[in-house]
Amino acid sequence: DSGVTQTPKHLITATGQRVTLRCSPRSGDLSVYWYQQSLDQGLQFLIQYYNGEERAKGNILERFSAQQFPDLHSELNLSSLELGDSALYFCASSGDRNTEAFFGQGTRLTVV
Amino acid sequence: QKEVEQDPGPLSVPEGAIVSLNCTYSNSAFQYFMWYRQYSRKGPELLMYTYSSGNKEDGRFTAQVDKSSKYISLFIRDSQPSDSATYLCAMSARAGNNRKLIWGLGTSLAVNP
Numbered sequence: 630d631s632g633v634t635q636t637p638k639h640l641i642t643a644t645g646q647r648v649t650l651r652c653s654p655r656s657g658d659l660s661v662y663w664y665q666q667s668l669d670q671g672l673q674f675l676i677q678y679y680n681g682e683e684r685a686k687g688n689i690l691e692r693f694s695a696q697q698f699p700d701l702h703s704e705l706n707l708s709s710l711e712l713g714d715s716a717l718y719f720c721a722s723s724g725d726r727n728t729e730a731f732f733g734q735g736t737r738l739t740v741v
Numbered sequence: 742q743k744e745v746e747q748d749p750g751p752l753s754v755p756e757g758a759i760v761s762l763n764c765t766y767s768n769s770a771f772q773y774f775m776w777y778r779q780y781s782r783k784g785p786e787l788l789m790y791t792y793s794s795g796n797k798e799d800g801r802f803t804a805q806v807d808k809s810s811k812y813i814s815l816f817i818r819d820s821q822p823s824d825s826a827t828y829l830c831a832m833s834a835r836a837g838n839n840r841k842l843i844w845g846l847g848t849s850l851a852v853n854p
Contacts, residue, residue: 671829671845684839723842731787732784
């Protein structure tokens, strides 16, 4: 158990809809990263938050947004969903040194 | 050129073989080097973590970093079917007041009984 919790584990929704994925980092970790992993693809970095502030942005679509709350949990919002958004979405957290990251078990999103 | 290159495989070996997994990188600023193991559709789990050049051993796993060649390796001795997974390398470098974490695409390994 990495200590990172993601909910829900599975999500099935229709095109055009909006969903929210939730992540609780390891106790004490200030950094949260969001990644997308499509079938047979590598990890694609989406966005990083550190102590409530956006720190780095990767290949995140404008339809996607994220935030980190004062209690350090984070949410990834995906809107106007398309079939191609079907993927595993992982959250990871890391401590102050911001080196190694610990992953949650992911949310499997299926858009139909 | 990608900052981190990793051969996606797949790599198939018999049980008991020594496995060598590798990544090359282009950014000399990378200081921390990590190997993760990802079982099918699960979250990646941290296997090994090294700082700068040198070797680190943990049981059947050895991580090696050669900063002069910009090359890192993960060796698995006496490989087991339970080692069948995708292995991802990751590297970390300071970028301003942040650290960026860059990932390889992963190498798929199958260890056959």
